[in-house]
Amino acid sequence: MKPPAFPQDETTRVASLHDLNILDTAAEERFDRLTRLARKMFSVPIAVVSLVDTNRQWFKSCMGLDATETGRDISFCGHAILQDEILVIPDALEDARFNDNPLVTGEPNIRFYAGCPLRVANGAKIGTLCIIDREPREFGDDDKALLRDLAQMAELELTAAQQATTDELTAISNRRGFQTLSKYALDICRRQNQNTWLMMIDLDRFKAINDTFGHAEGDFVLVTFAQIMGSVFRKSDVIGRLGGDEFAVLLTNTESGQVDVVLDRLAQAVAEHNATSTRGYDILYSVGTTPVQHGRLGSVTELLTEADSRMYVEKKRRHAVQDVDLTSRQIAGHEKVRAVRALPR
Numbered sequence: 001m002k003p004p005a006f007p008q009d010e011t012t013r014v015a016s017l018h019d020l021n022i023l024d025t026a027a028e029e030r031f032d033r034l035t036r037l038a039r040k041m042f043s044v045p046i047a048v049v050s051l052v053d054t055n056r057q058w059f060k061s062c063m064g065l066d067a068t069e070t071g072r073d074i075s076f077c078g079h080a081i082l083q084d085e086i087l088v089i090p091d092a093l094e095d096a097r098f099n100d101n102p103l104v105t106g107e108p109n110i111r112f113y114a115g116c117p118l119r120v121a122n123g124a125k126i127g128t129l130c131i132i133d134r135e136p137r138e139f140g141d142d143d144k145a146l147l148r149d150l151a152q153m154a155e156l157e158l159t160a161a162q163q164a165t166t167d168e169l170t171a172i173s174n175r176r177g178f179q180t181l182s183k184y185a186l187d188i189c190r191r192q193n194q195n196t197w198l199m200m201i202d203l204d205r206f207k208a209i210n211d212t213f214g215h216a217e218g219d220f221v222l223v224t225f226a227q228i229m230g231s232v233f234r235k236s237d238v239i240g241r242l243g244g245d246e247f248a249v250l251l252t253n254t255e256s257g258q259v260d261v262v263l264d265r266l267a268q269a270v271a272e273h274n275a276t277s278t279r280g281y282d283i284l285y286s287v288g289t290t291p292v293q294h295g296r297l298g299s300v301t302e303l304l305t306e307a308d309s310r311m312y313v314e315k316k317r318r319h320a321v322q323d324v325d326l327t328s329r330q331i332a333g334h335e336k337v338r339a340v341r342a343l344p345r
Helices: 010-019 029-042 141-164 175-191 206-213 215-232 256-276 300-332
Strands: 046-052 056-063 069-071 087-089 112-119 125-133 196-204 238-243 246-251 284-292
Touching (some): 029 125, 029 141, 125 141, 175 196, 196 215, 206 215, 284 300
Antiparallel strands (some): 196 284
16 A cells, blocks of 8 residues: 655645635535535445545545545545546556555445545645545546536535635634634644633724724725734634634644743734834734633633633723823824733733
């Protein structure tokens, strides 16, 4: 057996897959419809929409199998995403890459496989639409064209899934996407006993910017702040815009002392932006953080509520400081408000 190699764009590919916020989500009719159709059109016992994660392949839709995932090292789809065209294995027992694969020598006794890579907008191949038979068979050009058409339909559904969980303005997760991806990340952190923190961030005096400079300028602030967050937080952290001027971050595998370091980095990045900005205002924000106690883990919504309460305590304190600071600077003839570092509590 030959385990599949890793594509050259593996880091981008996995990040693109995780950005879909689709891993470990419930079955959906729009994907099940495609696998049912594929199984019927090709008269095969098994059809799968398979997404290739870092160390596993996970089945978003699977007709004819009870499994929901297998290891990537034994996956056929891990090989399929290494090429642009459909991977066809007429008889796995005659192929040195697969003849002693446990999926061939045991259940589900794969003999024939055809998998069409599924691409997302940036071109990354994140999985396949594949069909499987327990008997050898040939697969002609017409068959390939039909499988490719079905795969394109699956790609459209993946794009729709991405749009449904992505904030159109800032291009980061929206509330739905943040909650979905956070649940996935929390499950992983709980299994690996990793410390996790949830952070709520609210932009201060955002309404004043909209009222004074217009809503287009307000959109600029939201996009800029999202970009700053993207530069500060890790790829393993979950960031999202919950709505309006509210943002949230789930810090994965993070100790309590590291939270202050992250907050300092965020404060420095915002201060650097404000120092070079000539737009007539500073970006200001308040933060509330809460540790995630896995032993009493509630829903993501409950955790957001707790962090939100802490953020508003900080916001009230900051408003008082900013009011005094604004008055003193106006007296001194300055136009900008000093950016005050956001504390976790």
